[in-house]
Amino acid sequence: MILSRNFLKDYIDIDESIDITTLAEDMTKVGNEYDLASELIPATNLVIGKVIECVNHPDSDHLHCCKVDIGTEVLNIVCGAPNVREGIKVIVALVGAELPGGIVIKKGIIRGQESNGMICALYEIGIDKKFLSEEDKNGIHILDDKAPIGESPAKYMKLDDSIIDFELTANRGDLLSILGMAYEVGAIYNKKVRLPDLSHNEFGEDLNNSFSVKVNTDNCTLFIARKALNVTIKESPDFIRNRLIACGIRPINNVVDISNYVMLECGQPLHFYDADKLENVIEVRMANKGEILTTLDGNKRVLEETDIVISDGKRAIGLAGVMGGLDTEIVGTTKNVLIESAIFNNVKIRKTSNKILRSEASNRFEKGLDPARAYMAMERAVKLLEEYADAQIQTGKVVYDVTNKEYKEIDITVDDINSLLGTNITNDETIDVFRRLDFETSVKDNIITVKIPTRRLDISIKEDLIEEVGRIYGVNNIKGKLPVTPIKIGSVDKTDIEIRNKMISLGLNETLSYILIGDKDVHKFTSDEFEELKLLAPMTEEKNVLRYSLINSLYKIFEYNKAHYIKDVSIFEIGKGFWKKGDIYGEDKKLCCLMTGEYYLGIDTKKNVDFYVIKGVVEEVLDYLGYENRYSFVIPKNTISEFHPGQVAEINVNGDIVGVIGRIHPEISKDSVYVFEINLNKLLSKKVSKMKFKDISVYPTVNKDIAFTIDKNVTADEISKVIKKAGGNLLVNYKLFDIYTNQILGNKKSVAYSLTFGSNNKTLTDEEINPIIEKIIESLQKAFNAELRK
Amino acid sequence: MKERIEQIVNSAKERINKIEDLQELQELKVRLLGKKSELSDLLKGLGTVAKEERPKIGSLVNEARQELEEKIGTAEKKLKEKVMNQKLEKEKIDITAPSTKITRGSKHPINRVIEEIQDIFVSMGYDVVDGPELETDEFCFERLNLPKGHPARDMQDSFYITDEYLLRTQTSSVQARTMLGNENKTPIRMICIGKTYRKEDDATHSHQFNQVEGLVVDYKEKNISLADLKGTLEVFMKKMLGENTELRFRPSYFPFTEPSYEVDVTCFKCGGKGCSLCKKTGWIELLGSGMVHPKVLEMNGYDPERYSGFAFGTGIDRLAMFKYGITDMRYLYTNDVRFLKQFDRKDNNF
Incomplete structure (x- = not known):
């Protein structure tokens, strides 16, 4: 959600001395993180200038040499734009100006001609190209004749706004509106919110006499319809266009813009239909399987029973909350508009929008909406249509409403608050926090009863209110301490660490690899029978299944290092292998080791790794863990085709196979690569006796x-x-x-x-x-x- | 007679002085003091001397023997010293020449940090518990107050195996397992460290990463509060990142805690001055935390009227990157031996 400061100022007073970064930081402190806080035009040293002379550059086929009057002086500027010409008023970046992208304007000579500034296009001063006309996309911006020379172009264009791009938490759907933001800012700075003007005139017969709404599904709890007649489709006034641009929405025409403007203002998405293309009824229902709707992006959509559709009794005319239909869209010739303000089931909308399009509107439906705002948004929309689209608003509204009208009330005491936050907040302070938030309270016998405004769908239990108190009071005013609990010793199994340290002491390097591998590899390096665990929606085919044997991972690491000319690789890892057998899903902790090339056996003894070297590592680990004399190496019953058939063994501890050791088959690797893998779950389930002193013989051997x-x-x-x-x-x-x-x-x-x-x-x-x-x-x-x- | 003795002694002394070799000295010792030596002969010939002269001569001979023995002893010591010195001189080496190396293995930086975190929390009385990486939707989400269709599930795009099984997106699943598994509903103080998985892969996110999760639940009378959570995380972060580290709590939203807080720490690169890493804010977002949501307590068998607690979690990969100045996250999972071998010594503390 992008907040425009100018937009916000309509509803709350903010001290001019609070700059946009401070506002963003103050919002962050109460829990609303932001990505960016900046001027809408993040360029400095811009003035309005008039091109008083424009001639072709002597040494270029596209550059122009201009003389630009900026009031205080006349500047020589070389300009490459195709639309620069004598007599126009333009945006001039003076020497020293900083433009977005770190560009700094300097005095310069361009192909022999002096240039003391730059004539700017809108996209060069920070307006995204998606908001611009074709002319503005391809050249400099031409201001109208009334533009005052020497003044700030941002101010003249009413783009002297500043913005904060918030990353809001999933529970705060109420902040997806300028009004919601105003309540939040009001709580921080202790200011009261002004509500938008909803006044308008109504004409003609009550809509209910000629139009009806039928809702045939539980997934729609509120549907309000009104009609605006005889609209004039034209460009929106500057303030609407500029605020939409500031908030990241492309202006289209006054009617469409108003629906977006009201959504930004109130948080309630609206949908406008061309009323003349509809029957006199709206029906909300679940789609029939296979039903077809051409949405306004021109795509034919095949619907499913989980999609909510709006129909005019004859056919689907829109996918509720996600996208309207093409043939009822507002176009240049539209005269009469049917306005929809509705609330649909958020889970259903989420499912449909995930499939079709995530939009500003669907995002708001998914987070949940306030019925009161749905009414407000309807009134606000007709107000703006009357004012800016010359609409006549038809009397009455058709309403289907099964929303809960009862206010939530929550009882709380300061003890509740203080014991959870570890604070000493008083009754008065608590009540004051609620007043700032514009929550009504009543007090009886130390119990504060808080009436939760309908806009705050996120508040439903006492703890939610405690959070409100905490964040407005200021979490950083709470002093940290350690819990007072009985002293006890923490328990930890250090076996993994011991094994890791043992392997390291043997000169091996520990790796950390991904558990996701390609399904073609999952049954390699093992003859064990198991079902592979495949991801339903993998990122890539190389990572679409959970590994069973870690040898796959370590072998990939060997290949990577070999490709980087590292021949001596002695590595190990402790990690998990996963499987399914019948209905049972399981995972085992495994120790895997790969050795190839030269290995240092201790002081100054280098040796090429062979079977006996890696076998020595296995024995060293098993002996260290206390399994001395309890294991043997046995020729495997089943062939494991990735191993050299003459250099492979199963590691048998007390009659159970706990692992495998061997040389990788020469057909897989020309290098002599040796690996072992031990299932630690299996191995460590075998009890080891205590380390115990044995008498030392005094007699020589x-x-x-x-x-x-x-x-x-x-x-x-x-x-x-x-x-x-x-x-x-x-x-x-x-x-x-x-x-x-x-x-x-x-x-x-x-x-x-x-x-x-x-x-x-x-x-x-x-x-x-x-x-x-x-x-x-x-x-x-x-x-x-x-x-x-x- | 006396002259004869003196003569023997003098001539012997001269011979002793000339000797350069231990072996020769031994031989000379036998010749001068042995049974067949001149001095022995003199004693043997005492019979021919007047009776009263005998004791005198006897003692003269013994004195002479003693003198020679001493003389030989000194010479012997000198010669031994000389031999030793020659030997030592011969064995002198260039102590600056290269040593014979013993290879050390190396421990992965992530596991180094994991071990360090374990030590910190075990010393504060936390139990270190383990949980499955292949988790059920029930424990990963539902028992943490994230029912199916909950919008917050979007924050964590998950790797599902079936509708029910997935790779855990967070170690928080172990919270539910620990609470539910504790049959007597005694107080809990635990951490869980391990691998977690989310469907994202870019320069700053790996689809596989590591988290630590902490959970403290106790009887309400113990007043486990936000202040305790703050204090605990302060100790943890200062120990990990240095005593000058400051923490900033920001209210946030997690379905399993209420209230919830994101925790920023002083930027480890610039120390809070503002730099590219912290986007000029001076803070790095590092932890998620909060007071355990009553519903989570309830769903896992702890009566929220009787118990309260806090929980927290943080990613380990970024801590490791910071701690060792690793510039690119991809190094952590590429396992280039030249990278791995750099982590081959004892860690120093901050």
């Missing part, structure tokens, strides 16, 4: 290495299990430290383990250790045909 050849396909896991079992209690640790294959070994591989023996009770001797080693070797022989290498 003994290390023995063994090496053996074994079938190539026997896995390290299988070997380890046998060693562990055979080793018994005294084998405290065992570690695979070497695997190699060569041609001589053929189908076998050589494997070397380092075994550590120890006891809490004594130093072990060879006599005690050797039999264990023999047992291990025997078991390996038995299990895998392993041969000891000597």
Whole structure:
């Protein structure tokens, strides 16, 4: 909503010393934010001048050299406009003038000719081209002959206005009117609002005798119709045109302009029909499915049962609150006007306008309207039509009205106010706030009864009134304090943070990616079965579904970085993956990691990432979280086609698959890219025992290495299990430290383990250790045909 | 005899002085003081000396031994020092040469700010709670006094999956979940931090962003008031943005609070003087807040006659951008490794 100060001044006195920015800031303090506060013509140093000489520029085919009389002197100005000529009065920007867009006028030489100023077009001094005539769009503005040389052109054109563009909150529909603004400004500056002049003459027979209104739907609660006869269609007077322009509405002709003017003034949208193109009845009803209406923008609309239509009993003539029909539109030849002032269901209007057009009118219907204003707007419209369109107003109005006529009354006490705001406001102060707002009050036994004006649809409970008191009293006058509540310790689960810090300590960089991905990717990197979650109305096809696996996101990040010549990428993220299974919608927190290129394993040891590096990261995280010795890496039962079939595993913790690890299939990426993903919801649901001290043995441990050849396909896991079992209690640790294959070994591989023996009770001797080693070797022989290498 | 001893001692001293090597000194020590040394021989030959002379000579020999032992000890110490010095000299390095680096990972700036906010509120006794990102219309809107068709739903163009399920547009959904889930209707002091989604994507809006939501509900007698909300947000913002940060409350409208306030903070770029970031106003709009709407309390099982409270929420992305001077919001979600790696150290406080 754009507020014109000149418009506002009709209804309330504002001290001239309050500039437009101050007014905007004061409105902001009571809750009405603004985007822009400025002069309507935000240009400085403009004067009216007369072109007393205009010759073609010697070195240009389109420039003119003008001598312009500005009263105090005659200026040489080079002008490029096609319509500049001798004898016209023009707008001159003097040297030093600032024009919108940061242009500053300087003395200059244009192709060898002196130029001390600029002759301006209206759009150059800040009037949007959409408001201008063809001539003004294409050239400088020519003022009439009476324009006084040397004076302010803005003032002469009555464009010396200032405006505030407000961003209003959704509940304050009442502020979508200059009158509503006047009440608000009045409350701030303690001034009384003047109401608009509604006086007019009426002629002829009562309209009710010849015209009727039928409402056949609950979605219309008020419909008022009046007729204005014998109108003259012409240009509106300057003040109407200028105020419409200031408020951002394009002037068209006096009749159409008046409907917009009254809407701005009272907040009630009106619709004007060419009365001669209608039958003598108006019917308001819901549209029939498939019904067709050509709206005044020329589009054929196919209507639905949720659209409210206005009909003349024979056909639809308008989409209620949204747009009128083409064939009943006001045109240059219109003589008699039927005026509609109505209230329609805001939700229905919203639905229809979302489909067709969001307009100034539909916006007001959606926010809700005040029945009293609907009556006022009707009277105001006929008043202005009489005055500015030579209309004769037919006696009487046809009214359908089922609106609630009862005033809302709310009881409140200062205790209510003070306990919610934390203030010490007195009874008198409270009553004074309501007086400023023009709310009637009565007091009995400390209870203040407030009668809510019908314009304030937003006020319905006590808390709403407390808000009113708070904002007029001034929220910034309330001193902050901390709640007085019992001391307690806040609870927080820091597992995520611990995991994050662990990953960072391993040299990985944390990312934050979008959860929306393209539906072609959603089933990638997993063999899990789930239904994808697709957006009903996505912004783009690349972001139309919720991700399940974070690997998609991290892989995209890898691709981005690769495209930017970054080869070493070690990244991770904790985020959510989403799914649907049957009727159940779910989301799981997941830890995902991607590594490629070189990775620093600690002090000065650089290594190309391979499966074992990223496996090390997984183990490090699992061990850190307390799952040591409870997990294994298992070849997946189902193929996941995005992984290298020989370098992929499921991460199994206590018999449950909690994640996947592997190399991305070489067909997807030529680079060696490794990823893992762990479902943290699944993993962390597995209980971990408390960290507990174990006695440290005072006896030294003994290390023995063994090496053996074994079938190539026997896995390290299988070997380890046998060693562990055979080793018994005294084998405290065992570690695979070497695997190699060569041609001589053929189908076998050589494997070397380092075994550590120890006891809490004594130093072990060879006599005690050797039999264990023999047992291990025997078991390996038995299990895998392993041969000891000597 | 005495001369003989002196002669041995003098000649030994001369030899000791000449020695440059520890090994040689050891060998000399054996030759001078060992069983086969001249001094030992003298003692062995005491039998040939007159009986009364024996003790005298014996003590002379012992004195000579002692003198030589001391002399050798000093020489040994000197030589050891010399050897050590040579070793140290050899091991001298250029301490300005580059170190062997240990790689550090990095924490995303958004999560840094999230952790900081958690710490602030946990220290004030707030519980940190979590809620689903895939939310139902019921919790995201309806239980927050935003029935279907409410115009304020326009403020938040949402990503719907079905008519019922959507990506939460605000962490406020967790308010409803927390109140409804608290069966004994005990007082609540909680924050929820997480991802939120709205259908907008431009230079200053990302369709995915992060919010923190706070809710305090207590018995009416506790008089949880707007003043408490102001005080709480003052502590929060000053801690996040610096002690000189001022707050400005502006009445506003949110369906889930009444009264409602938008909160501006002193522009973090210009300190309130007015600049391009704050559009010359000196203020940056940062938080939404208010006193919990009685209907919201009621709809979620808290009798508005017995309880009252406040709620607030703010976006985290902008806080992170400010805190680290990130100039373009898109950096936050592009995940350029060169960007990520810059966040690899301990945060300093304001």
